[in-house]
Structures are given as C-alpha cells and as structure tokens.
Amino acid sequence: MFRIGYGWDSHEFKRGLPLKIGGVKLPHDRGLAGHSDGDVLLHALTDALLGAVAAGDIGAHFPPSDPKWKGADSATFVQHALKRVANAGYSLANVDSTLILAAPRIGPHARKIQARVAELLRVPLENVGIKAKTPEGMGTGNAAIAHVVVLLVKKRQDDDRALLAVADETPQPVIDDVVERVLEGVPEPEKKRTSSSSKITSKHRK
Ligand code: MG
Numbered sequence: 001m002f003r004i005g006y007g008w009d010s011h012e013f014k015r016g017l018p019l020k021i022g023g024v025k026l027p028h029d030r031g032l033a034g035h036s037d038g039d040v041l042l043h044a045l046t047d048a049l050l051g052a053v054a055a056g057d058i059g060a061h062f063p064p065s066d067p068k069w070k071g072a073d074s075a076t077f078v079q080h081a082l083k084r085v086a087n088a089g090y091s092l093a094n095v096d097s098t099l100i101l102a103a104p105r106i107g108p109h110a111r112k113i114q115a116r117v118a119e120l121l122r123v124p125l126e127n128v129g130i131k132a133k134t135p136e137g138m139g140t141g142n143a144a145i146a147h148v149v150v151l152l153v154k155k156r157q158d159d160d161r162a163l164l165a166v167a168d169e170t171p172q173p174v175i176d177d178v179v180e181r182v183l184e185g186v187p188e189p190e191k192k193r194t195s196s197s198s199k200i201t202s203k204h205r206k
Contacts, residue, residue: 001153001154002093002151002152002153002154003052003053003090003151003152004052004149004150004151004152005047005048005049005050005051005052005053005149005150005151005152006047006048006051006147006148006149006150007043007044007045007046007047007048007049007050007051007146007147007148007149007150008044008047008145008146008147008148009040009041009043009044009047009058009145009146010040010140010143010144010145010146011032011033011034011038011040011043011143011144012032012033012142012143013030013031013032013033013142013143013144014030014031014032014033015029015030016030016031017030017031017032017033017038018031018037019031019032019104020032020037020038020039020074021039021040021041021099021106021109021113021144022039022041022042022113022114022116022117022130023039023042023074023075023113023116023117023120024109024112024113024116026104026109027104028103028104032144035064035069035070035072036062036069036070036071036072036073036074036077037071037072037073037074038074039074040099040144040145040146041097041099041113041117041146041148042074042075042077042078042117042120043058043074043077043146044097044146044147044148045078045081045095045097045117045146045148045150046058046061046074046077046078046080046081047148048095048148048149048150049078049081049082049084049085049092049150050081050084052085052090052150052152053084053085053088053090053152055081055084055088058077058081061077061080061081062077062080075120078120078121079120082120082121082122085152086155089154089155090152090153090154090155091152091153091155092121092123092127092150092151092152092153093127093150093151093152093153094123094127094128094129094150094151095117095121095123095127095128095129095148095149095150095151096129096131096148096149097117097128097129097130097131097146097147097148097149098131098132098133098146098147099130099131099132099133099144099145099146100132100133100134100135100138100140100144100145100146100147101132101134101135101143101144101145102134102135102140102141102142105132106130106132107132110130110132113130114128114129114130117130
C-alpha cells in the first residue's frame, strides 16, 4: 500500500558556476560542481524516488562516465525516476527535504523552490516540504548537502484489482460464519445450560 524512499547528495561549491537548487537558479557567486548541473536537491530527490521502488540509484541510471549527461538538466533525472515510480504502480503522496549549506540563505527562495519541485513532481504545493539549515560544526562550509524522503501510495486501479482478486477467492465458510455473527451482534451459542442444570441439581440436593 505504502512505500518510503530516502535520498542523500552533496556537491562542492566552485566559483564561476551558476547555482541551481531544486530546479531554480539562485543568485550567488559560486555554483555546485558536478557532471550534470550539480542540482543537489534534485539528485537526492531522484535517489529517494528510485529507492522507494528499489530501482537502484541515480549513478546506475545516469552514469557520470556517460558524456550524454554532461551539464544535463537534473529535472530529466527526476522525470525518469517518476516514470519508474508510475510503472511500479505507485504515485507520490508527499516529499520532505532538508538542505544543509552555509550560503546562500534558502529562506527567501524556499517558496520558489517548493513551487518548482511540486511542478516537476505534479503534486500540490502543500505536498512538498523544503527546509534548510546551516552546517554548524560540520566543517562542510564549501558544500551543499540535501536529504530527501518520499512517501508513495499504491495507485487506485491496482487497489481495485487487488479487491477483485480477493472477491474471486473461494469463501471460507467457518471464518465467514464467525464474521457474520460479529457483524450481526449474534451472541456465541449458550453454554450455560450445563451450569444452570447443575444449579438445579444442587437445589434438588438441598
Ligand atoms: Mg549529485
């Protein structure tokens, strides 16, 4: 019925690169280095989606050794992972994420990132959580880190198919009888007769 997925990623800041997080270009003097566009949040999201359906990880689907993915828009990776989720018979319920980076401040851009991620995933805005922290005491000041969790729910038509499969099964008379009794509030068959008859017997004995 439900499946969860978790993804994690980190990228190093380098001068002279554009910064893209959650599919949104952010104003900053450095960007995230990587084979693709270095979008740390979308990479963690891709891994969370793939992981939820046990479909491997982003590196297996988009090897960094393949020149095809050089400078690629990471939205492509998310779309691919989403397709895998749909093919497995699931849809996305919600996603939550935490970014860890010293700069720039994510707060002023959080709504824009949330909107872009929701658009990519085709879910309502309120189903996407975007949170950010600074890396206190972690010594990762020149990196951006992203953690993402997703919750998947089995698609409706599969639920219907499962219900039909159950209905097709031969009914179990004993269990059905018990269930019927409970539903109708019929009490268990009386077993007190023996005890009351023994009372009578004892009365007679007096
Ligand atoms: Mg990455």
